[in-house]
Amino acid sequence: MDPGKPNFARLRTLQVSAVMAGVSVFVISGLLMGVFRAPGVATVVLALAFASATFGAVFYFGALLLEGSLQKYILSDETVIQGDDVKMVTHTASSGDPVIDKWIGTYAFARNLFGMSIVPILILAALYYFG
Numbered sequence: 575m576d577p578g579k580p581n582f583a584r585l586r587t588l589q590v591s592a593v594m595a596g597v598s599v600f601v602i603s604g605l606l607m608g609v610f611r612a613p614g615v616a617t618v619v620l621a622l623a624f625a626s627a628t629f630g631a632v633f634y635f636g637a638l639l640l641e642g643s644l645q646k647y648i649l650s651d652e653t654v655i656q657g658d659d660v661k662m663v664t665h666t667a668s669s670g671d672p673v674i675d676k677w678i679g680t681y682a683f684a685r686n687l688f689g690m691s692i693v694p695i696l697i698l699a700a701l702y703y704f705g
Contacts, residue, residue, distance in 0.1 A: 580643050
């Protein structure tokens with residue numbers, strides 16, 4: 575295997591593990607917060623934020639530790655505010671290989687998902703503790 579290429583089997587395993595972790599966190603937090611008995615907007619958003627943060631963290635940090643070669647394709651990050659929308663934009667370099675480019679996109683998505691899912695958790699935690 576080329577040392578500059580990521581291990582695709584390991585990335586797929588990591589992706590499946592991250593999805594399973596996210597679903598598990600959603601179900602467990604949903605059960606603990608009563609989302610399935612009496613859903614409320616705040617509890618559903620909080621359960622989704624926990625699940626997306628878990629998926630993003632597991633995949634992003636797992637890929638960073640196990641397949642650090644994807645990080646070299648990340649050029650820059652910026653936060654773009656357009657009216658009421660806030661977007662986290664990651665600029666990436668092309669590898670020239672469509673399979674690697676797909677994994678770079680998944681890696682960048684997991685980074686952004688983790689970063690943007692932490693925001694509602696912090697806001698809701700602050701409202702809970704200080705509200």
